[in-house]
Amino acid sequence: MNLSELKKEMPEIFESVKKDVRKILGRHRAGLSLGLVEMGMFRGGFIGGMHFHPGTEIVMNKSPLKIILDSQPYEIVWAYTYHILLHEYIHSLGIIDEWQCRAITLNISEEIFKEADHPAIILAKNGIG
Structure with missing residues (x-):
């Protein structure tokens, strides 16, 4: 998969995120757009x-x-x-506190994917960096 292919798939992944958040939290937010930007990396x-x-x-x-x-x-x-989309979508729902957002991201990931070795659960538990 390359970046161009992922760009085409991102809206579908984001729809899964929104569906899963609605299922677990009963909340949603419309009118959001997705983008890709160079933010770089640092030590x-x-x-x-x-x-x-x-x-x-x-x-x-x-x-x-x-x-x-x-x-x-x-x-x-x-x-x-x-x-990443789940975490940022939760922020968009008004959960501004980073630690609370991480906890909710983990909770939703565990509820949706169930298996402890699912990559989304591992990322939610261990972080991305």
Whole structure:
């Protein structure tokens, strides 16, 4: 999979995120758009994505995404994309506190994917950096 192919698949992954959040939390938000931007990487980590509260855009950082696309199988790429979009979507619902957002991201991932070794659960438990 390359970045161009992932761009086409991101809206479908985001629909899964929204459906899963509605199922688990009973909440949703319409009118959001997705984007990819270069935010770079720095020693010790990177930012996977951002939502600027109370805005209507969720962006993913292309820099780590390109590395993941080049080095990981499809299921990891999908899980990473799902994880970042889920985390930022939860922020868009008004959950601004980072630790609370991470806990909710993990809870939803565990409820949806069930198996502890699912890549989305591993990312939610261990972080992305």
